[in-house]
Structure formats: structure tokens, C-alpha cells
Amino acid sequence: MLRTLTVFFLFSAALAVSCRGACAGPETVSSSALFTDPGLYDGRTISFEGEVIGDIMKQGRYAWININDGRSAIGVFTAAENVAGLSAGGYKRQGDIVRVSGEFHRACHRHGGDMDIHAGSVTVIIKSAAREELICPAAKKMAVLLAGAICLLLISMLYGRLRKKR
Amino acid sequence: MESKNKIWNRMMGIVWEVSYALALMLAAAVICVIVLLVKI
Amino acid sequence: MILRPRAEDIAVIGYYLSRIILGLGLTMLLPLGCAFLCGERGPFLDFLITVEITFVSGLLMMQVCRAVYESGKKKASAYEKSIDSIDPNWMHGMIMVALSWLAAMILGAIPLWLSGHWNSFLDACFDSMSGFATTGLSLAQDLDHLSLTHNLWRHFTMFIGGQGIVVVALSFFVKGFSGAFRMYVGEARDERILPNVINTVRFIWEVSFTYLALGTAALWAVGMKNGMEPGRALFHGACIFMAAFDTGGFAPQSQNMLYYHNYGMEIITAVLMVLGAVNFRLHYHLWTGNRRELLRNIEMRVLFVSILVTFIVTAVGLKTGGSSYASGGFPVLFRKGFYQLLSGHTGTGFMTVYAEQVGKEWSDLALVGMICAMALGGAVSSTTGGIKMLRIGIIAEAFVQDIKKVIFPSRAMVEQKFHHIKEVFLEDKTVRAALMVTLAYIILYGIGALAGMLCGFGFIPSLFESTSAAANVGLSCGITSVGMPAALKVVYIFQMWAGRLEFIAVFTLAGFLLAAIKGK
Numbered sequence: 001m002l003r004t005l006t007v008f009f010l011f012s013a014a015l016a017v018s019c020r021g022a023c024a025g026p027e028t029v030s031s032s033a034l035f036t037d038p039g040l041y042d043g044r045t046i047s048f049e050g051e052v053i054g055d056i057m058k059q060g061r062y063a064w065i066n067i068n069d070g071r072s073a074i075g076v077f078t079a080a081e082n083v084a085g086l087s088a089g090g091y092k093r094q095g096d097i098v099r100v101s102g103e104f105h106r107a108c109h110r111h112g113g114d115m116d117i118h119a120g121s122v123t124v125i126i127k128s129a130a131r132e133e134l135i136c137p138a139a140k141k142m143a144v145l146l147a148g149a150i151c152l153l154l155i156s157m158l159y160g161r162l163r164k165k166r
Numbered sequence: 167m168e169s170k171n172k173i174w175n176r177m178m179g180i181v182w183e184v185s186y187a188l189a190l191m192l193a194a195a196v197i198c199v200i201v202l203l204v205k206i
Numbered sequence: 207m208i209l210r211p212r213a214e215d216i217a218v219i220g221y222y223l224s225r226i227i228l229g230l231g232l233t234m235l236l237p238l239g240c241a242f243l244c245g246e247r248g249p250f251l252d253f254l255i256t257v258e259i260t261f262v263s264g265l266l267m268m269q270v271c272r273a274v275y276e277s278g279k280k281k282a283s284a285y286e287k288s289i290d291s292i293d294p295n296w297m298h299g300m301i302m303v304a305l306s307w308l309a310a311m312i313l314g315a316i317p318l319w320l321s322g323h324w325n326s327f328l329d330a331c332f333d334s335m336s337g338f339a340t341t342g343l344s345l346a347q348d349l350d351h352l353s354l355t356h357n358l359w360r361h362f363t364m365f366i367g368g369q370g371i372v373v374v375a376l377s378f379f380v381k382g383f384s385g386a387f388r389m390y391v392g393e394a395r396d397e398r399i400l401p402n403v404i405n406t407v408r409f410i411w412e413v414s415f416t417y418l419a420l421g422t423a424a425l426w427a428v429g430m431k432n433g434m435e436p437g438r439a440l441f442h443g444a445c446i447f448m449a450a451f452d453t454g455g456f457a458p459q460s461q462n463m464l465y466y467h468n469y470g471m472e473i474i475t476a477v478l479m480v481l482g483a484v485n486f487r488l489h490y491h492l493w494t495g496n497r498r499e500l501l502r503n504i505e506m507r508v509l510f511v512s513i514l515v516t517f518i519v520t521a522v523g524l525k526t527g528g529s530s531y532a533s534g535g536f537p538v539l540f541r542k543g544f545y546q547l548l549s550g551h552t553g554t555g556f557m558t559v560y561a562e563q564v565g566k567e568w569s570d571l572a573l574v575g576m577i578c579a580m581a582l583g584g585a586v587s588s589t590t591g592g593i594k595m596l597r598i599g600i601i602a603e604a605f606v607q608d609i610k611k612v613i614f615p616s617r618a619m620v621e622q623k624f625h626h627i628k629e630v631f632l633e634d635k636t637v638r639a640a641l642m643v644t645l646a647y648i649i650l651y652g653i654g655a656l657a658g659m660l661c662g663f664g665f666i667p668s669l670f671e672s673t674s675a676a677a678n679v680g681l682s683c684g685i686t687s688v689g690m691p692a693a694l695k696v697v698y699i700f701q702m703w704a705g706r707l708e709f710i711a712v713f714t715l716a717g718f719l720l721a722a723i724k725g726k
Contacts, residue, residue, distance in 0.1 A: 035562040053350040054459050057433035057467075064433070064467045066459070068350055072560065073461050091246065091353040106567075113538035114467055115560060131351070133248045139320070143251060146258035153265045160269075179493035180420070182500050187480035190510060191473070191544075194517055198539045201521040 026101055031072040038106035038115065046104045048074065048117055049125065052088045052095040065122075067100065076100050077111065078119040087128040097126040210725030211718060214278045219302050220271035221289050222389070224264045226306040229375030230313060231260035233366055234359075237317070241355040249355035252320040260313050299388030300714035303372055307703055310371050311335040314363055321356050323347050325688055328695055335699045337363030338371065339706035340589055342455020342555030342680020343698065345688055349460040354441060357458050361445040367706070368452025368482070368589035369410055370395060376407045394708035397587045399490045413489045414451070421447040421478050428470040446471075450478035452589045455555025455680035462557045463545075472541060475556055476548055483509065483552040483584025485596075491627060504599040504624045505585040509551075512582055512598065517547050519575030527569025543572075546681065551579040553590035555680020565667055565683035573666050573683070580670075580679045581651060591678025591705050593647045597640040599624060604637040646709045650676045650701055657697040658685060676701035 028047040050069035057064040063083045066073045078100070089095025102119035105111075234257045241250035275289045294302065311334045319330035329345040336343045337360055346352065346360075366374050370393040376386055386403045399406045422443045429439030442458055449456045459465040463472065488506070491499045500506055524543050534542070542559055549556045557564075564573070583592020607622040614620055622632040630636075654672025659665060663685055671685040675698040686698070704712045 035560065035566070038563070038567070051350075054465060055434045055438055059431075059433050066461060066465055068460070073350065073459070073465070075461070075464065075467050077467070089351060091351055094351075107534050107538055107542070109534065109537070111467060112469065112541035112558075113534050114464060114558070115563065116467070133246075134322075135248050135251060139251050139255060143254050143258065146255060146262060149262050150258060150265070153262065153269070157265070157269065175495040176416070176493045178495075178497060179489070180416070182492055182497050183481055183484060183489070184477055186500055186506065187477040190480060190513060190548075191476060193510075193514055194544045194548075195536075195540060197514060197518055197521060198536055198544065201518070201525055202536060202539065 028099070029104075031069045031074055034074065034104065034115070035072070041104045042106045044104060045102060046117070047099055047101045048076075048104075049097065049099045050074075051097050052086055052128075054088055054090065056083050056086055056088050058083065067098065075114055075116040076102070076119050076122070077108075077116055078102070078122055082119065082122040086122070086124070089128065092131055092133075094129050094131050096124050096128045099123045099125055208721045208725040211722055212278070214275055215298065217271040217275035217278065218289065218292060218294055219298050219305070220267055221275065222294055222298070222302050222385075223305055223309065224267035224271060226302070226372060226375040227260060227264035227267065227309055227313070229378045230306075230310055230366075230371065231257055231264060232378060233362070233374060234260060234317075236362060237355050237359040240358050241353075244354050246353045246355050249317070249321065249353040252317045253355065253359070255320065256313065256316040259316060263313075294385035294388060296388050297714060297718065299385060300392045300711040301718050303389055303392030304703075304707060304711040304715040306371055306375075307335075307338065307707065310338050310367075311699070311703075314338060314359075317356065317359060318346075321352065323349070323352050323356070328692060329688065332695050332699055333360070334363065335702050336680070337361075337454065337456065338367035339678050339702040340364050340368045340452050340454040340553070340591070340680075341675060341678045341702045341706075342449070343675060343682060343686045343702075344456060345686065345695075346460075347688065349458075357445060358441075360456050361448040361454070361458075364452045364454030364456060365414070365448040368448075368454060369414060373407050373410060376404065377411060392707065392711040394706065395486075395587050397485070397487045399487045399587075409490055410486050413486060413493070417451050417478070417481060418444075418447060421451060421474070424474050425471065428468065428474060429466075432466060432468045432471065446475060447478065450475045450554060450556065451482045453479060453482040453552050453554040453584065453591075453678070454589075455549070455557075457556065461560075464558050464560070469541070472545055472558065475554075476545060479548055479552040479554045479556070482554070483588050483590045485585040485587045487587055487627060488585065499627065502625045504603075504626050505595040508595045508599040508602070509585065512595070513548065513551050513579070516551060516575050516579035516582070517544055519578065520547050520572045521575075523569045523572030523575055527567075527572055547576060547579050550576050550674075550679050550681050551582060552584050553580070553592055553677055553679045555674070557681060561682040561684045561686070564681070565685075568683075570666055573670055576681070577666075577670055577673050580673045580677050580681065581647070583677050591676070593644050593677075596626060597644055599626075600632065600637055600640040601644065603632050604640075607632060643708060647676065647705070650704060654697055654701050657694055661691050661694050672698075672701065676705040678702060678705055 026045045026047045028049055034041060050067040052065050053068045053073055054066055058080050061080050063078060063080045065076050065083055067076055086096050100117060100119035100122050102117045104117050106115055107113040108116045234253060238253040238257060241253055272289055311331055315330035315334035318324050318333055319327050323346050324330040332345050372389045372393050390403050399409055425443030425446050426440050429442055430436055445458050457463055485505055488503055521539055521543050545558050581592055582598060583594045584590030586594045586596045603622050603624050607620055610620045623629050651673045654676055655669040658668025658672055667683050667685055670683045674681050
């Protein structure tokens, strides 16, 4: 009885996952999968998730953004209105985490052979936030200590020179 | 006068160096076309 | 019989080394100022600690060496002059240079390590040496969230290392001394541009700063047109310039040049890479009115031919490789193939493809073309690595001479000339020197390839990565990663160091250590 229940439970879970996949649109692919088998995804519509990093480069009606999924960043080419309001990550900010859906190119003919995604939609999953600067208290102490050491050294050098003059 | 000449020489030097680089790229572009046209 | 080095020799080396370390400490004030202006508190502290460590170690070393020297002066065998006025001899100069690069690696790695973006101190040392030696291989983690200050330092190390750490240190010296030339030579700068080394150093800076202004302005303009904010475009422009002109190959973001997706950026960096591969002595002659030299110079001719020949190999390899590039047409062949090749040949290492793609999608023929290009390098006394064009030219001329000797009647005197600034007669000792260095480079490439294969990588990828490290290029086909064995990281660090200094300084240091152990 227990076994039947388990099988039933697993089956329904698998069904739910696959349904969700179908409903969510194209398959979400990681950058490592794209690098391992670019030929498999070439020209297909895929979904890619990651953080917008660096700059949002608008050029007229189109824009480039770069999305990092934690392992590698991939360029995304999309209409300028899709990137309005996005904020990109850097040292002081965690960028928007977005999901883009569009056609993947292992060597895009339009863009000089870049590996890129021509995205039709860009959806923000998690809004950007400020990143906390972590400052180690020990580092502060160390800086003060070393400053003291420099002063001591300079004083001893000066003293040595004065003594020599005399 | 001498300093004017000096600046002119420097400028022309830069122009020549940059044109060397551009000539190199042009030659490479020609090679690209040839490689694409020739059936290997 | 090998003589054991005297304590005074070590003191003299240490004394001048300490001055170079202090000079390096001064250059670290730039990122410190950047951190202050950008309000990045963490990085400010990182650099403050580093600057302090640098000054403490420099001053301490100076004092200790002075004391050792003074105490040794009482002995009959010692030098008579005071330590400030003594001129370092050839051995001192070479060892000083070899050690100062190691010291720079360790000190330069401290702020990187403190930032937490490098997994271990070894990784930070790898990146630091890669920066100073203008290689461009990187083990940084999460580069896209690195602070501006650390990013500036990464690129600034290339600007320092490209011109030469000793050149930088010499610029802080007010007057020259004859030992300065010996140090200058140790950094693979065997050509004095002007009679005085200090003037030579000033001219090197004049060229670098002129192009810094022009190149940064051009990249800034293109960056803004590409949709970047003015401030960020300027920062990226300056960083990319330093990496391009000094044929380094770091870039502010993890995707390297692919980040910009911009044709203009690639053209400008391509021009800068070629300019970086030009001999500083040739720069001098071009900039003082002797413009015909550009067309007559053996190095520029060999560079032109060599780039095009290796490109033909790579282009054919890309076309016939069966990869997606085969059907890519002109833009792909030019923007991917030629850009990567030029980047490899000039020793820069900018990439507009992913390292994984190079390893997986490029055919063996294309990779062999790239390896040849990387191994050859740019002009001597430039910022590039590799065997270098003058040596290739000399070896080619020697071949021609030998063939002529066979063909011509035995009584005929066969004299071969080549044009490098002036007409030079080909002498056996010139050929010998060129061949020795070439051989040393080939052995170095081989050692690295062997190490790569011992770690389980294939032959061509191992050779590619090893050549890239030893010729200070920085292109990668995927081997360089955080997960690679620590021993391989150490081998690559050694290759970058030995390749940048062109061996003599490294061999002298090895000889010195041997003498210290086995000497009498």
C-alpha cells in the first residue's frame, strides 16, 4: 500500500513539474549547458535566468544587456522597451534577477559571431538591492598597527641620520 | 618654431603608426574574403 | 670553482630591491585615491593595508641591508664606497630585477586576496603575476561584482608591468646611475633608446601617456555611443586602454571584450594592440621625423607577414573545422578569427569568444595557427611577450645567408644585412643570441605543455594554454580555472615570470642561488 502511494506521489510530482515546465514556456537552460552543447540549442527558443550585470547599453530601438547565471554571463539582445527600468549589478548593487526568453545563437550572424540570445521578453524575478560592504574589524586594527610601524621606522631612520651627522 | 616642428613630427608619427595597424586589418579582411571564396 | 656570494652583494641587491619596492608602494597610492573618491570603504582599507605593508617591508629591508653593508665594510674584501653611491654590477642588476618581479607579485596580490574575490592567496598571486607580466589569464571569482578600485588596480598592474617595474621605479629616481642600465636590461629591454637611461624611461612614459590620452578618449566616445553612462564609459575606456596598449588582456567584466558587443570597440582595441606591439625605439624614430623607418624596419615587415600567414592558417582552420564558424561568413571570420589571432600575436589576450568555445568549437588547425601566432609575439622592447619579431627576422636572414653560401662560389664572401633603425650586418653572435632565446622559449612552452598533459589535459589545449602563459598572451581555451591543480598554477606563474623577463635575469638568479649553496 505504502509502495503504491509512493509511486503515485512521485508520478504526480513528475507530472506537476513537467506541466509547470510546459506552462512556463521554453525550457530554462543554464550557461554551462549552453557551453557544453551549443549545437543542441542553436536557433531554438530558450529561457535563461540570471542577474543583469554591468551596464544597460541602449542603442536606439535596441539594447544589449549581459546576464550572469552565477557561472558565466551571456549577452542578450532585445528591444529597448524591454530593458526600461532594469538596474544592473556591480560592486555596490545586486542587479535585477531576470528571466529572458528568446532565440539562442551559438554564433550569431547578425552580431559578428557572438554567442547571444535575442530575447522577446525580459521578466524581473527579483528586484535589485543594495549590497552590504563587509568590513572586517581586524583589518581596521591591522591598518592602525601598520601605520604605527611605519612611524616607528621613519623615526628610527631619522634618528640614525641625525646621530651620523653629529 | 622648433617646438611646433616637434609636435608635428609626433602627430605624423602617430598617424603613420595607426595607418600601419589599419593597413594590417585591411589586408586581413582581404584574406577573409579570399578564404571564403576559395573552395577548400 | 664557484664563489659563494658575499654578504655585501646580498646587501646591495636588497638595498636596491627595497627602493624598487618603495617605488611600487607609491604606485599603489593611485587605487587608494580611487577608493577614497568612489567612497568604497572596504577596498580603501584593503589598499591602505597593502600600501603600509609595502612601505614597512621596503623601509625595513633598506635599514637591514644598510646595516649589513656597513658592518661588512670594515673587512678588507668589502666594497669601499657607501651603499648609496655604489653602482650595482650586472649580477646585482639581474638578480634585483628577477626578485623585484616576485616581490611585486606578492605585494600586488595582497589587495586582491583581501577583496575576497580570489579563493586563495595562490590564486591572487596568479592574477597579480598575470597582471604585471601583461598576460591576462585570470582566476578571479565573481568579477562582475568587483569594486572599481580593485578593477583599476588589476589594469594598472598591466600598465606598470608593461612599461616595466624597474622603469617605473627608475622614473622616481631623480638622476641616473650607470647601474640603472643593467637593471633596465634585466627586464628584457635590451635597447637603449636614448644615451641616458633616465631619458629613455621618460620617453617611454611620453609615448604611453600620449596614447593613454588618445586611446582612452576614443574608447570613451565609443563606449558612450554604445549606451554606457559617461562615468562608466570613461572608467572602462581607461581600463581597456591599459590592457590593450600594454598587451595585457584583462577587462573589467567577466566576459572580457565580448561584454561590449561592439564593432567600434574591437577596431580601436585592435589598433591599440598593434601599437603596443611596436618597439619603443621605433616609436622614438617615428616620432622624431624618421617615418620611412616604419616601412623599412625588419620587425614591422616580419610582423605584417607573420600575422597574415598565421591568420591564413587559422582562417582555413575555422572554415574547414565543421564548426558553426564555417558558415559564419565574413563578420565571423574577421571579428572572431582575426581579432583573436591579432590578440594572440600581439600578446594581448582580449577575447570576443568564450574560452570554452575556443576549446570545443575551434578546429585543431585553427588552434595550431593561434599557437604559432602566440609563440611568435611582437617586437622587442615593446610590451609584448613571446619569441619576438627581431629574432625571427634574424633567424630568417641567417637561413638566407646559409643558402647563399651553398649556392654561391666558395670564394665569394656572403654578407647579409638587415635594417633595424640602421643597416646592421648579420654576425654569428647575433644569430647565436637570437637562436638561444628562441630555443629557451620553445623549451618553456614545452615544459608547460608537459605539465598540462600530466594534469590530464589534451596535447593541443595544454600547448595552447602553456604558450599563452609563457608568451604573456592570456588567451585561454578553458584550462585556466579555479579548479585546476595548484601545481599547474605554479607552473604557469613561473612561465609568465620567466617569459616576461626573457630568461637572463631568471638564469642569473638560479646561478646565484646555486652559488650560495655550493660555492666556497
